[in-house]
Amino acid sequence: MAWKPIARTAAEAMPMIEAVEAAGVANMVWYNYRRVPAVSLVKHLVESGRLGKIFHYRAKFLQDWTISPDVPQGGAGTWRLDVEAAGSGVTGDLLAHCLDTAMWINGGISALTAMTETFVKQRKHAETGQVQAVGIDDAAAVLARFANGSLGTFESTRYARGHKAAYTLEINGEKGSLAWDLHDLNRLQFFDHSTQGELRGWTNILVTDGDHPYLGKWWVPGLIIGYEHSFTHQVADFLTGLATGKPAAPTFRDALAANQVCDAIIASGQSGQWVTL
Numbered sequence: 001m002a003w004k005p006i007a008r009t010a011a012e013a014m015p016m017i018e019a020v021e022a023a024g025v026a027n028m029v030w031y032n033y034r035r036v037p038a039v040s041l042v043k044h045l046v047e048s049g050r051l052g053k054i055f056h057y058r059a060k061f062l063q064d065w066t067i068s069p070d071v072p073q074g075g076a077g078t079w080r081l082d083v084e085a086a087g088s089g090v091t092g093d094l095l096a097h098c099l100d101t102a103m104w105i106n107g108g109i110s111a112l113t114a115m116t117e118t119f120v121k122q123r124k125h126a127e128t129g130q131v132q133a134v135g136i137d138d139a140a141a142v143l144a145r146f147a148n149g150s151l152g153t154f155e156s157t158r159y160a161r162g163h164k165a166a167y168t169l170e171i172n173g174e175k176g177s178l179a180w181d182l183h184d185l186n187r188l189q190f191f192d193h194s195t196q197g198e199l200r201g202w203t204n205i206l207v208t209d210g211d212h213p214y215l216g217k218w219w220v221p222g223l224i225i226g227y228e229h230s231f232t233h234q235v236a237d238f239l240t241g242l243a244t245g246k247p248a249a250p251t252f253r254d255a256l257a258a259n260q261v262c263d264a265i266i267a268s269g270q271s272g273q274w275v276t277l
Contacts, residue, residue, distance in 0.1 A: 008087025
């Protein structure tokens, strides 16, 4: 198994993909938000046509822990701020999750343009004590086109005061909309346009009972789950894949798509141009 993203760049990921495929080794990348039952339900509802034609997909992932210029880069605790270790900043760390989930639910991204910014230009290195340039992105804003014709907007930052892990997504289609918030991860908001009269409006679905993903396998009906259970579900899916001979997604090759989009965001953020994937 590999943590996400699979590598710092798509080019670095390819030898890993080729190695595991040549060896026939089972492999998986830890995009754990796919295993949140409410998010899995979003995918099912979109694939079943409940929203009809998709028009918009929007997601954001906000944090605030690197605002102080006194936060160092490098070392065991703050390696995410070191470009040599991380490859990128919020693009690979936070947006990679949003992108993987989006493409899993709504299909591939065909083109994008992005803005990226590094707000603190220099930081002390945690190990050497030397002040050096910061090479990662602190914030990113992305406009994207999906292959199915829908539009996407993505935002991530570590400079949003008061937010520790504000990951939200919303999908708008011709027949309705879906919205999910990590801070209330067992709840899914659903707007069904076919509902008439006084009952039309947003419905809160508590994903703890009924025919929901993972229910009846190893999750007890009626009980909520926490963030940590998304990893439990992923391990269970991986082990099930070993037992059945059917690989559990995302494999290394599946995860390559998110790396390719991250590379495009970095390139577009530097050039200001649209990038076709």
